[in-house]
Amino acid sequence: MFKCSYVYMKKILFIEDESALQRTFGDILRREGYEMISALDGEAGLKLAKTKKPDLILLDLVLPKVHGFEVLKELKKTPETKEIPVIVLTNLEEMGDVDKAVELGARTYLVKTQYSLEEIVAKIKKALGE
Amino acid sequence: MFRLVGAPGLEPGIARSQSVNVNHYTTPRILKYTFLFSFSQFIDIMKLVDSKKILDQLNIFAQCKKYKVALWQCPQFLFLLMGIIIIGTVVISYTIGIHYIGDPVILALIVLGLTIILFIVAFIITRSFERLAEANRMKSEFIDIVSHQLRSPLTNLKWAIEILMSGELGKIEAQQTEYFKILKENIGRMEELVSDLLTVSRIETATLPLRGDKILLENLINHFLKEAEPFIKASNIEVKLKAEKNLPEIFADPFQIRLVLENLIDNAVHYVKNKGKVEMKLERRGNDIYFEIKDSGVGIPQEDQKYIFQKFFRAKNILRHQTQGSGLGLFIAKAIIKKSGGEIGFESEENKGSTFWFTLPIKS
Numbered sequence: 001m002f003k004c005s006y007v008y009m010k011k012i013l014f015i016e017d018e019s020a021l022q023r024t025f026g027d028i029l030r031r032e033g034y035e036m037i038s039a040l041d042g043e044a045g046l047k048l049a050k051t052k053k054p055d056l057i058l059l060d061l062v063l064p065k066v067h068g069f070e071v072l073k074e075l076k077k078t079p080e081t082k083e084i085p086v087i088v089l090t091n092l093e094e095m096g097d098v099d100k101a102v103e104l105g106a107r108t109y110l111v112k113t114q115y116s117l118e119e120i121v122a123k124i125k126k127a128l129g130e
Numbered sequence: 131m132f133r134l135v136g137a138p139g140l141e142p143g144i145a146r147s148q149s150v151n152v153n154h155y156t157t158p159r160i161l162k163y164t165f166l167f168s169f170s171q172f173i174d175i176m177k178l179v180d181s182k183k184i185l186d187q188l189n190i191f192a193q194c195k196k197y198k199v200a201l202w203q204c205p206q207f208l209f210l211l212m213g214i215i216i217i218g219t220v221v222i223s224y225t226i227g228i229h230y231i232g233d234p235v236i237l238a239l240i241v242l243g244l245t246i247i248l249f250i251v252a253f254i255i256t257r258s259f260e261r262l263a264e265a266n267r268m269k270s271e272f273i274d275i276v277s278h279q280l281r282s283p284l285t286n287l288k289w290a291i292e293i294l295m296s297g298e299l300g301k302i303e304a305q306q307t308e309y310f311k312i313l314k315e316n317i318g319r320m321e322e323l324v325s326d327l328l329t330v331s332r333i334e335t336a337t338l339p340l341r342g343d344k345i346l347l348e349n350l351i352n353h354f355l356k357e358a359e360p361f362i363k364a365s366n367i368e369v370k371l372k373a374e375k376n377l378p379e380i381f382a383d384p385f386q387i388r389l390v391l392e393n394l395i396d397n398a399v400h401y402v403k404n405k406g407k408v409e410m411k412l413e414r415r416g417n418d419i420y421f422e423i424k425d426s427g428v429g430i431p432q433e434d435q436k437y438i439f440q441k442f443f444r445a446k447n448i449l450r451h452q453t454q455g456s457g458l459g460l461f462i463a464k465a466i467i468k469k470s471g472g473e474i475g476f477e478s479e480e481n482k483g484s485t486f487w488f489t490l491p492i493k494s
Contacts, residue, residue, distance in 0.1 A: 020286045027293060091281040093328075095339040112285040113321050117292050 009035040010128060013054035015045035015071065016089070017063055025058070028117050032124075042066025046074055049081045056128055059106075061090040061097065069100060076105040085127045089120070205262065208255045215251055219244050266334070273331040277324045284324065288317050326458040329389070330441060333465040340383040340469055347380065347412055347419055347490075348373045350388055354395065367402050369395075373412040380419055380490050386466045387490070393459035394423050394486050400455075401427035401448065401484070418472070418489040425485075430478040438476065439464045447480060463488075 012034050014025055022038045029036040037052055039045035042063040049057060057075065061068030068088065075081045085107040090097075093111045101109050107127050110120060194204035201207050223240045230236040293299065295310045302310070332338040351371055355362070362369050398408045402425050411422040430438055434445040441461035448455070467474040471491045478484035 018282060018286065021289070024286070024289045024293060031298065091278060091285065094337075095341070113281050113288070113325075117289050 009033060010056070011035045011037055011052060011054040012056045012058060012124065013037045013039060013045065013048055013052065014058045015039045015042065015063065015068070016058070016060040017041060018060075024117070028121060029124075032121055034124075040064075042068065042071045045071055049075055049084065050078065053080065054084060056124060057084055057086045058089050058124075059086055061088060061092050061101075069104060072101065072104045072106060087123060087127055203258045203261055205255060205258050208251070208258055212248075212251045212255060215247060219247055270331045270335045273327050277328045277331070280320070280324050284317060284321055287313075288321070291317070323456050323458075326456055326462060329462050330458055333462065338386075338465070338469065340386060340466075342381050343384050344379045345382055345384045345387060346377070347387070347391075347421060348377060350384065351391055351395075351410065351412070354388065354391055358395070358399075362399060365399055365402070366405050367399055367408055368406075369399065369408045369410075371410040371412065374414060377412060377414055377419060378492050380492055382470045382490055383466075387470070390463040390466050390488065391421075393463045394488075397459060398423050398425035398427065398484070398486070401425065403428060414492075415489065417492055419492060420487065420489050422485060422487040424483065426483040429480040429482050429484055430476075431480045435476075435478060439474075 010033075012029055014022060014029075014036055016022055016025075016038070017040050019040065022040070026036050026038065037048055037054060039048050043065040045057075045059070045063070046066065048054075059068050059071060063071065066074075068090065072086060072088070075084065075086060082105075086105065087108045087110060088101045088106045089110050089112060091112050098109045108123055110123060115123075190204075190206050190210060191201075193206045194201055223244055227237055227240055291310060291313055295302065295307070295314070329338065348371070351373075355369060355371070395408070395410075402408060406426040408426075409424045411420075411424075413420050428447050430445050431447055434443075434447075437443045438445070439460050442457040443461075444455060444457040464474050467488045467490070472489045474486070474488040476484055476486040
């Protein structure tokens with residue numbers, strides 16, 4: 001019985017300080033069959049990335065405590081997290097920011113207002129290789 | 131502009147120098163001729179240019195009011211003041227100087243005093259320009275911060291409505307869908323405005339990034355037309371593109387050029403009343419690609435035509451029947467085309483329609 005219901009749910013860590021967005025994304029990701037772990041600041045995000053070992057990280061840039069770029073740098077430096085794909089999901093869209101994120105190892109850079117939830121889910125699936 | 135402001139400022143000064151000098155020497159002829167020459171030149175300029183415009187330029191108080199700074203911080207006023215001080219000091223040094231012509235020490239001191247005064251005035255003027263530049267920078271920064279801050283709540287709204295509209299949290303009645311559509315449409319409008327404001331702020335701070343990439347304008351236009359198809363169909367307007375065959379690729383920023391095309395096509399479709407036509411043309415002209423979009427719309431009134439590329443400007447006839455729109459589209463379009471090495475322009479007649487065109491260099 002247990003064996004039958006056991007399905008591995010991919011874990012997605014969402015590092016974002018807006019709790020409303022955390023909630024919206026929680027609903028969407030659960031609907032798509034993922035487990036969402038939420039972090040409301042950069043420091044908590046880094047800690048959860050190391051302990052929970054998510055399959056994917058969605059990262060905002062403007063974050064309390066530790067800035068998104070610092071989080072990204074740290075993630076890519078740490079052996080146990082450096083292979084996890086990171087999608088930067090932010091409202092900053094200066095070319096310098098995009099270049100920096102890609103240089104630091106982000107897989108994709110998405111500007112929130114330019115995408116619908118559906119399109120973002122498609123990008124997540126692509127990053128997870130589905 | 132400065133010449134026109136400066137020239138009348140000089141006239142009274144020269145006239146005064148004449149009356150001062152009369153007591154010592156006969157009026158130097160050269161001064162007389164300079165005065166006559168500049169006066170006749172001034173009359174010529176007056177004939178050439180709209181005299182009302184010149185009077186507006188001369189009204190320094192009104193000019194300074196425009197900048198919203200105190201008189202002592204206003205460059206125009208300080209510029210005029212500098213003119214008067216320069217002439218005054220020259221006249222005073224001249225009057226004193228001719229008495230002490232045999233004493234080089236006093237002459238040297240006069241020159242030194244003059245230099246110090248000019249230096250101080252120039253310093254004050256530079257400071258006032260700095261203040262204006264600073265105010266401009268702060269305004270751009272303000273637009274930037276506000277736009278970024280507006281984006282987060284807009285994203286929240288957009289995505290929450292998307293979830294509600296999907297019907298997963300409960301069935302949506304037809305009437306509710308209508309209201310959700312209104313919400314969605316208005317969020318879209320706000321997003322566009324915020325994004326336009328950010329672009330304007332980047333244009334003004336000269337930080338608008340342009341990435342070079344090979345693009346085929348025809349593909350870019352067709353792609354956009356496909357996306358906008360529902361909107362165009364709903365407007366009951368016929369949109370056509372006539373493109374010359376085998377046009378070469380151009381090297382420009384696809385995202386920004388698309389923004390220009392979007393603005394021009396959107397305007398053309400928006401301002402056609404009832405059933406109308408929008409015709410686009412794409413061809414090679416020398417070393418440029420030429421794009422033209424012609425509509426049978428409301429047109430632009432003659433008196434508004436000179437302002438059409440200014441930011442936040444909207445023509446009077448458009449405001450009468452179409453209140454949407456920020457007046458930023460054409461300002462942005464012009465800035466992008468100019469920065470990409472092209473030209474942009476239009477011809478228009480009220481109630482008949484407008485034709486907007488731009489060129490982009492094939493190699494740049």
